[in-house]
Amino acid sequence: MDGRITPDWIALDWGTSNLRGWAMQGSAVLARARSADGMGSLEKGGYEAALEALVKGWEVTPDTPVIACGMVGSRQGWTEAPYRTVPCTPLSEAMVAAPTNVFDVRIVPGLRQNNPADVMRGEETQIAGFLSLNRNWDGVICLPGTHTKWVQVSAGEVVSFQTYMTGELFALLTDHSVLRHSLTGEGWEAEAFADAVSDSMSKPEKLAARLFAIRADDLVHGMPPARSRARLSGLLIGAELAAARAYWLGMNVAIVGATELASAYEEALRQQGVPATVADAERMTLAGLTEAYRQLEHAT
Amino acid sequence: MDGRITPDWIALDWGTSNLRGWAMQGSAVLARARSADGMGSLEKGGYEAALEALVKGWEVTPDTPVIACGMVGSRQGWTEAPYRTVPCTPLSEAMVAAPTNVFDVRIVPGLRQNNPADVMRGEETQIAGFLSLNRNWDGVICLPGTHTKWVQVSAGEVVSFQTYMTGELFALLTDHSVLRHSLTGEGWEAEAFADAVSDSMSKPEKLAARLFAIRADDLVHGMPPARSRARLSGLLIGAELAAARAYWLGMNVAIVGATELASAYEEALRQQGVPATVADAERMTLAGLTEAYRQLEHAT
Incomplete structure (x- = not known):
């Protein structure tokens, strides 16, 4: 071994803010790479160079297969990989080639639902990864994030899904709203989170009033930031759970997400008597891209 | 008349973003002035110069009475005018003097409620103005804005109030969230607003899902921006009305606000069978500052 990395294929998770890549041999990772060249910071002509740098x-x-998922396939991305319509399998052999002679890039299409209108890009790959590791699994997959998805899966197909802006609301309120003055520093109070989930689930319509109460409780009673932050998270997740009740009540639930956020959802669901399986988001993405590669190899 | 403006007193509405002043003779306006020297852009030492410029x-x-309301009296303002606690009259003779020898500035204190914790600064003056023009009025005053207040008024006192972050949420979602891509341009569809109010009031817990649906409806069905904007506003105001139901149901309601926003609230309340009186916010502020000036004159 001369230390050179010679992958069979390359896996890419190309999102809005970041680009992550793995040099792969079958399902084994030879090397990892990461850059800040997300879709949000690239012009149409910049993708090839960003990939070369990575x-x-x-x-x-030019013959090494490169499989990419995420916002790279959106209208604003490298090239549009049109949505496939649910109900359908999370992946299809029909991927979309990116316009480059330097690489053999195939982009995984996102999924859309016509009624109620909804879309996903990237999550379909995580769902495929989860199903490849949990064959014949039926139930509901929750994918917490900026735009949290609740996805009903049956017989290997995505049947329906619903997106919640919970993560984006949390970020906007934390970074830009009047609440930011009451959310300084770090820290977390688990009991405040649990109470807020419970409050929000029992009267979800009170959300807009309870949000300002975080600021008022600080001004009037000096509520500490760690409690305020946990309370804000609990209120938003509680409101989401109240709205998504049909998705999780009495269902087999899996959470695919980053550690801390997935734990918060797991805890909130446990409060409701619903045990959930937790799976790491990055691992599921890689398993899904591997599944897409296998389907491609099988097809050719 | 030599064209010089010699006010008996000066009225100031000194908020976070703007400073507005009126040269007054009794309750008559001799002249108006306005600047962008709001609390948010001033250091502690900058208030005197900002007022001189205005x-x-x-x-x-130095003996001309200057009566100021708004965020100028917050902890981050010129000098803190500690909150008075409800139930209480909206105004008190006890105003707080600003630290300056150039002017005789008195700041109107805001109001606080201990349980549930809540605060207001500036709205107490509008409420006093409304009551000065509508003697013996009992009912609920809704003051739509960045932080909309619902205020229960009885026998000349503020009994209780509740703040909703509806306006700030609308601004954050319009300016910073993924929805901004679907809210370009101007325009408004009244029917979409009415439908959204109705949807949101019947199932307010669906808010976080319905917000993303605005984006998805655009991506999947090409929903026009004017409809998206009216829908966003309707969803947020509908959720607020659902939460504030105890405040307006069967009550005598007045709305104090800027024209377009007050009209949206009036329309949403009319849908619920609640007719509301609408009063202009600036006029109420000036009437309230005039009332504060009268009380000051009466006391000295």
Whole structure:
């Protein structure tokens, strides 16, 4: 072994803010790379160079398959990979080739639902990854994030899904609203989170009033920031759970997400008597891209 | 008349973003002035100069009474005018003097409620103005804005109140969230607003899902921006009305606000069978400051 990395194929998770890549041999990871060249910071013509920069330490030819998922396939991305319509399997052999002669890039299409209108890009790959590791699994997958998805899965297909702006609301309120003055520093109070989930689930319509109460409780009673932050998270997640009740009540639930956020959802669901399986988001993405690669190899 | 403006007193509405002043003779306006020197852009030492700049065309002595309301009296303002606790009259003779020898500035204190914790600064003056023009009025005053207040008024006192972050949420979602891509341009569809109010009031817990649906409806069905904007406003105001039901149901309601926003609230309340009186916010502020000036004159 001369230390050179020669992947069979390359996996890419190309989102709005970041680009992550893995040099792969079958389902084994040879190397990882990461950059800030997300869709949000790239022009149409910049994707090829961003990918070259990412893989520059690896032996890659124009024939090395590169499988990409995420916002890279949106209308504002490298090239549009039109949504497939649910109900359907999370992946299809029909991926969309990116316009480049330097790489053999295939983009995984996102999914859309016509009524109620909804869309996802990237989550379909995580769902495929979860199903590849949990064959014949039926139930509901919750994917917490900026735009949290609740996805009903049956017989290997995505049947329906619903998106909640919970994560984006949390970020906007924390960074830009009057509440930011009461959310300084770090810290978390688990009991305040649990109470807020409970309050919000029992009267979800009180949300807009309870949000300002976080600021008022600080001004009037000096509520500490760690309690305020946990309370804000609990109020928003509680309101989401109240709205998504049909998705999780009496269902087999899996959470695919980053550690801390997935734990918060797990805790909130446990409060409602619903045990949930938790799976790491990055691992599911990689498993899903691996599944897409297998389907591609099988098809050719 | 030599064209010089010699006010008996000066009225100031000194908020976070703007400073507005009126040269007054009793309750008559001699002149108006306005600047962008709001609390948010001033250091502690900058208030005196900001006021000098505002009134520089007027004949003002260190004995001319200047009555100010708004965020100028917050902890981050010129000097803190500690909250008075409800139930209480909206105004008190006990105003707080600003630290300056150039002007005789008195700041109107805000109001606080201990349980549930809540605060207001500026609205107490509008409420006093409304009551000065509507003697013996009992009922609920809704003051739509960045932080909308619902205020229960009885026998000349503020009995209780509740704040909703509806306006700030609308601004954050319009300016910073993924929805901004679907809210470009101007325009408004009244029917979409009415439908959204109705949807949101019947199932207010669905809010976080319905917000993302605005984006998804655009991506999947090409929903026009004017409809998206009216829908966003309707969803947020509908959720607020659902939460504030105890405040308006079967009550005598007045709305104090800027024209377009007050009209939206009036329309939403009319849908619920509640007719509301609408009063202009600036006029109420000036009437309230005039009432504060009268009380000051009466006391001295």
